[in-house]
Amino acid sequence: xxxxxxxxxxxxxxxxxxxxxxxxxxxxxxxxxxxxxxxxxxxxxxxxxxxxxxxxxxxxxxxxxxxxxxxxxxxxxxxxxxxxxxxxxxxxxxxxxxxxxxxxxxxxxxxxxxxxxxxxxxxxxxxxxxxxxxxxxxxxxxxxxxxxxxxxxxxxxxxxxxxxxxxxxxxxxxxxxxxxxxxxxxxxxxxxxxxxxxxxxxxxxxxxxxxxxxxxxxxxxxxxxxxxxxxxxxxxxxxxxxxxxxxxxxxxxxxxxxxxxxxxxxxxxxxxxxxxxxxxxxxxxxxxxxxxxxxxxxxxxxxxxxxxxxxxx
Ligand SMILES: NC(=O)c1ccc[n+]([C@@H]2O[C@H](COP(=O)([O-])OP(=O)(O)OC[C@H]3O[C@@H](n4cnc5c(N)ncnc54)[C@H](O)[C@@H]3O)[C@@H](O)[C@H]2O)c1
Ligand SMILES: [Zn+2]
Numbered sequence: 001x002x003x004x005x006x007x008x009x010x011x012x013x014x015x016x017x018x019x020x021x022x023x024x025x026x027x028x029x030x031x032x033x034x035x036x037x038x039x040x041x042x043x044x045x046x047x048x049x050x051x052x053x054x055x056x057x058x059x060x061x062x063x064x065x066x067x068x069x070x071x072x073x074x075x076x077x078x079x080x081x082x083x084x085x086x087x088x089x090x091x092x093x094x095x096x097x098x099x100x101x102x103x104x105x106x107x108x109x110x111x112x113x114x115x116x117x118x119x120x121x122x123x124x125x126x127x128x129x130x131x132x133x134x135x136x137x138x139x140x141x142x143x144x145x146x147x148x149x150x151x152x153x154x155x156x157x158x159x160x161x162x163x164x165x166x167x168x169x170x171x172x173x174x175x176x177x178x179x180x181x182x183x184x185x186x187x188x189x190x191x192x193x194x195x196x197x198x199x200x201x202x203x204x205x206x207x208x209x210x211x212x213x214x215x216x217x218x219x220x221x222x223x224x225x226x227x228x229x230x231x232x233x234x235x236x237x238x239x240x241x242x243x244x245x246x247x248x249x250x251x252x253x254x255x256x257x258x259x260x261x262x263x264x265x266x267x268x269x270x271x272x273x274x275x276x277x278x279x280x281x282x283x284x285x286x287x288x289x290x291x292x293x294x295x296x297x298x299x300x301x302x303x304x305x306x307x308x309x310x311x312x313x
Contacts (some may be wrong), residue, residue, distance in 0.1 A: 002088070004063065004127065011058055013076045014067040015040075018094050022067075033139035034072065038220070041071045041110050043119070049079045063088045065125070069095035069142070070102030070226065074120070074186065077108025081121045083263050090127035094134045095302065096146025097227060100153070100187035103128055105195040114276050116216040122200060130188070132181055134213065143170050145227025147260040148211075152234060153190050155253060156207045159297030161186060162256070169259055207299045210291040211237055217277040218268060225237075231262035240312055241292040244304070249296050270313045274306065 004010065005028070014027055015036040019026060032052050034040060053062070064087065066076025073091045080089030094101040109120020135143075147170060154162035161183075173180045191208070198205040215233030218224055228236070235254050241247035254264045282290060290304040 001065070001092070002127065004065075005216045008063045008088070009063055010060070010063045010065050011053065012067050013079070015069070015072050018068045018072070021144055022094075022134065022192050026067075034073070034075070036071070038071055038111070038226070041073075041074055042112070043110060045075060046079055046082075046110060049075065050083060052261060053079075053083055058087075060084050060087055063090065065090050065092060065235060066103075067092045067094060068098070069093070070098045073098050074117075074261050075110065077106070077123065077125060078240070079111055081108060081123045086123070088126045090129070092129045092131065092134075095138055095142050096135060096184070097142070097149055098148060099130060099132070099135075101191060103147040104188060104191045106199065106232060109223045111220060114220045115279055116219055118279075124199075130147055130184070132177070135180075140170070141225070143174065144261040145225050148227035148231045148257070148262055150187050151253075151256055151260065151262075152208070152210050152230065153187050155188055155238075155293060155296060156210050156291070156299035157194075157297060158186075159295075162252075162296050166252070166256055166259070170261060176246050206289060206301055210234060210293075210299055213237075213277060213280055213290060214273070215286060216280065217273045218266060221272060221276060222266060222268060224263075228263050232264060232266050235264035236313075237291060238293055240290070240304070240309075241294075243312065244302070244308075245293065245294065246294055247293050249293075252296065253293075259296045265298065270310060271313070274310055278306065279307070 010029055012026055012031040015034045017036045019033045032049055064076050064080040066073045077089055080087050091103040093099040106122045106124040109117040112118040154165055194205055211230040211234030214236050215230035219229035236252045238250040242250045257264050287305045289301050289305045291299050292302050293299050
């Protein structure tokens with residue numbers, strides 16, 4: 001950061017937990033410290049950040065640096081994209097989930113009530129800085145959430161990584177720094193490759209939504225973390241893959257999610273969930289583009305009617 005900060009005025013955006021755990025790192029710069037949690041990934045927080053930026057006299061040359069989990073990176077990228085019609089930004093992801101997924105790819109947005117990521121942009125950060133030692137202060141529950149996206153990547157694109165995950169668990173990766181670093185890098189590169197080939201989600205990038213259609217419909221309605229919500233979504237999508245397409249390994253995916261401390265089912269109100277799901281951005285008139293598995297490591301898109309989804313919930 002020293003090098004980047006030498007050439008431009010930087011403003012850090014972080015949340016209270018990350019700030020408390022790494023206060024010293026913020027000594028040399030302006031910081032905007034947000035309340036932590038998905039419920040703050042909303043327009044009111046955007047307004048408050050913008051007011052503080054104006055207070056700091058941030059201008060077109062200012063660089064915003066999001067230091068935090070996916071909530072902070074989503075908010076930072078979004079604010080940077082609209083403040084003065086767009087200023088530069090970069091990320092220092094501090095959660096496992098943000099390192100392997102949320103900080104990469106340029107999708108930056110906010111929620112509107114129960115509707116996840118309803119408003120936002122696709123605009124790439126100028127830089128990403130990874131420092132896995134930041135994870136030393138990450139709570140255990142948050143490690144599990146990160147593994148949900150890692151298991152997603154393995155399921156749709158990387159059968160060898162799936163096998164490797166089956167032979168380990170969260171506590172093993174927490175102890176083995178080298179293996180953890182390699183795993184983070186493998187996931188970051190996997191996502192980067194998908195995004196570089198399809199930035200605006202016309203094709204292959206859609207596969208990254210595996211587990212997210214149902215997951216997003218559950219997340220804010222049932223106060224689940226993002227990792228928990230998509231874990232339930234992936235378990236559901238894998239059983240739908242069995243029913244609709246003869247996929248044979250739903251039990252392995254459900255087993256792996258459980259092995260990493262993630263939930264694979266949830267009691268929910270079908271009608272309420274279908275109503276939110278209908279607003280999903282992957283939707284056409286009466287059907288939705290659903291991501292299913294052909295086998296471990298290979299996903300495909302299939303149009304599934306809302307009716308079919310409802311019957312299978
Ligand atoms: N833009 C994308 O492409 C993309 C992809 C995946 C997920 N997301 C979004 O990311 C969000 C989830 O991200 P998340 O799981 O990182 O959530 P989060 O940002 O809420 O972070 C989880 C918790 O961990 C704390 N935390 C983070 N790093 C820490 C550290 N090093 N030490 C101590 N505490 C730390 C945070 O304060 C928070 O309480 C969701 O809003 C999801 O929609 C976006
Ligand atoms: Zn996700």
